[in-house]
Amino acid sequence: MHQPARAFPWYLASVGSWFSSFGMQTIVFPWLVTVVLHESPARLGIAQMSLMAPSILFVLAALLLRSRLWQQGRAGSMLAR
Numbered sequence: 001m002h003q004p005a006r007a008f009p010w011y012l013a014s015v016g017s018w019f020s021s022f023g024m025q026t027i028v029f030p031w032l033v034t035v036v037l038h039e040s041p042a043r044l045g046i047a048q049m050s051l052m053a054p055s056i057l058f059v060l061a062a063l064l065l066r067s068r069l070w071q072q073g074r075a076g077s078m079l080a081r
Contacts, residue, residue, distance in 0.1 A: 029047070029048070033047050
């Protein structure tokens with residue numbers, strides 16, 4: 001196992017790479033749709049909605065699962081593992 005002090009730079013690198021790729025996606029994707037594909041603003045909205053729809057659905061599913069587990073009293077036992 002890694003020591004916490006040695007694992008922290010790897011954690012920072014992984015978080016930084018995720019944020020940089022997410023930032024690139026938010027800049028490059030609208031540029032590709034509008035400049036390269038010459039699409040209208042309405043089509044850009046549809047394209048971005050289709051790009052973000054899976055994450056919204058996963059968040060809603062996680063909230064539903066959390067509320068069901070919370071009602072059954074198992075949410076705390078899952079966190080303690």
